Amino acid sequence: MKTNLIPAIRLTVVMLILTSVIYPLVVAGIAKLAPGGGKGVTVEAKGRVVGYALIGQKFTDDRYFNSRPSAVEYNAAGSAGSNKGPSNPDYLKMVQARIDTFLVHNPTVKKADIPAELVTASGSGLDPDLSPAAAKIQIARIAKVRSLPTERLTQLVDANTNGPLLGLFGPSTVNVLKLNVALDQLR
């Protein structure tokens, strides 16, 4: 015990300086050269910062492409999923209510066509993306509210779609915030 205690304490002090002071400061220094300077990349519109590109936002207005449901209502001071288990009756009631709400706001959409992501919550509660299908199914509603031709909206979604990384990794996605910023710029 005694033979080990002094080296253990000295080791701890030395390693704290190495792993918890020097190493993070070096990384923080390098991060200043990265996009966003290590503070997170922001998106600007209407002459102000409207959010972070990576952090999803709540879009419930019919004028915008709506984002996925979130267990934390997109409050990015925290993060959480719903965590209710796959067959919890309360959970299934909540999904049913979301389906009903979606059908009221999108009367032209058939129930069997609603992509599951639009009525299920993400893991972080801050999911910034939708699949292209989930964006396109909202086009009819937005076209009506904004009096825009549906073709232009389809083009807009396509232009904002990111394909899989190197064509191999992951699904195609649309960043909802960037899509809605672009939507506001349509004349």
Add this chain to the structure above:
Amino acid sequence: MTSELIGFALLFGTAVGLAVLTGRYLSRVFRNEPSVLDGLAPVERLLFRLIGVDPTQPMPWAQYLGAVAVTSVVWVVLAVTLLMTQTQIPVWNQGGISPMDWTLALNTAISFLTSTNLQHYSGESGATYFSQLFVLTFLQFMSAATSLTVGVALVRSLRAESGASPGNFYGDLVRSLTRVLLPLSLLVAIGLVFAGVPMTFAPYDTIQTLQGDLVSVARGPVAAMLPIKHLGSNGGGFFGTNTAHPFENPGMATYCLHLITVFLLPMAFVCFVGYYLNRRKLGVIIFTLMTGCWLLLTIPIMQQEWAGNPAISALGIDQSAGSLEGKEMRFGTLASAFWCGVNVVIPAGALTSMHDSYTSLSGVFMLLGMQIDAFYGGVGTGFMYLFLYIIIAIFIGSLMIGRTPELLGKKVGQTEIQLAVGVIVAQPLIYLGLTAVAVLIVSRAPDGGVALGWLGNRTAGPNGYHGFTTMLYEYVSSVAGNGSGFESLGDNTPFWNLTTALAMLLGRFIPIVGTLLIGAQLYQKPFIPSSSGTLPTESYTFGALLFIVIVIIGALCFFPALAIGPIAEFLTQPR
């Protein structure tokens, strides 16, 4: 879907390739042979002078185990003290953080010490930047270095020559950090900051969203913590939702980088065993077995998730992209499930999606992967578990064909077998025993324990089978050092904090002490060249026997618990 599967194969292949190189490098480092980072030797000499140890001085086994114990105690005391006073420390304090009570501080300290990272707090509201770096990142480095070091000590004891010392604990620990963990972490962290992961000491930001809401956005020195979280099989993320949080994992590029770092050292350790002992074939056989078993667990999870949640299909919507509750769109169902399969067999236990929302049968495979904990397993510790199974398989195999049990030229005696069986049986005893206690409290207490304030929002009512799985998962994850969880468990209560802390301590140190004692026994024995009377361990036949032994032990220990958890949930779910 096909292109995604090709992507996974490529990702796996890249990880294997890098692991082979890293394994060879580890062998050079721990044999003190010339290697790439020899330029660091002066820095290491300085560190050893500051610490006051001579790294070339071999330690007897008792002193070695003493060093493991004393460093662990020092780190826990430091961590508990810093966590309980974190709100009073003005440095790197973003404000608005709630203090930790002693049960949560103890649980957090032990969970990071044991490389489990259960995280009963939530990073955004429960830890200051100072705590994140001085307690959580620090302990992730130290626990990973300890795992690597004791793993190396075990492998050293399997060498042909006999001796009395596994090396110098401090020497190997420091070299694990300077030669492996710190350089790799720095490299990965640079990749992460350029991919958009924040690394800042600025406080949380407040923004007005496009729709007009005011929202606070948590950030911080994230990029420094993540590499060691994955490299060290730790899994303790900066934010509450771990690697699912977009600031921890901005997209598929960081997903690939994170996944390779999860794979790298556990895989490399197996290659290291082959190179270090100069027994390549043994390394290949173990690697093949681990890969096969990992696939047997991962493919069903991917298949289940891709098929979707039957209860959601019953509501009549389109689930063609799989079960998406608790998953992120930038990864999708397949990549989320693939990650899940990797992170239950490797006890990083990091999450890119919420396991609680996975379909019920996926839970079977997650629990099996964590329970056995040896299909790659953690850095160093994965091989330790497999080593215990190897001892048991040698014993059974030798009995079956009437030969003397020998491992790599050392006779396996009664003590070694008793120790191996003891450790393997201790694991399920801990998690099944503790689950039984929790179930008893839930079933006996009015309100399912809610009134006691012990079991949080646990409900034994309509969600009973899932509730059971949730509690079982928490303890299996604690014992295995995995650290993932079904997050519906209201787990920040004294009951869960203290019982899981006990499970983590026992789950970490019983195997370390047990395997090192076996190593000490074997190391002292004379080397006997193999003869026709030896059970050949370097053969695929032995690999098959080992597989069967693992399946039988796993099934016997675990099947009853699975039957009343995820399997019962599957059989009774609404269709």
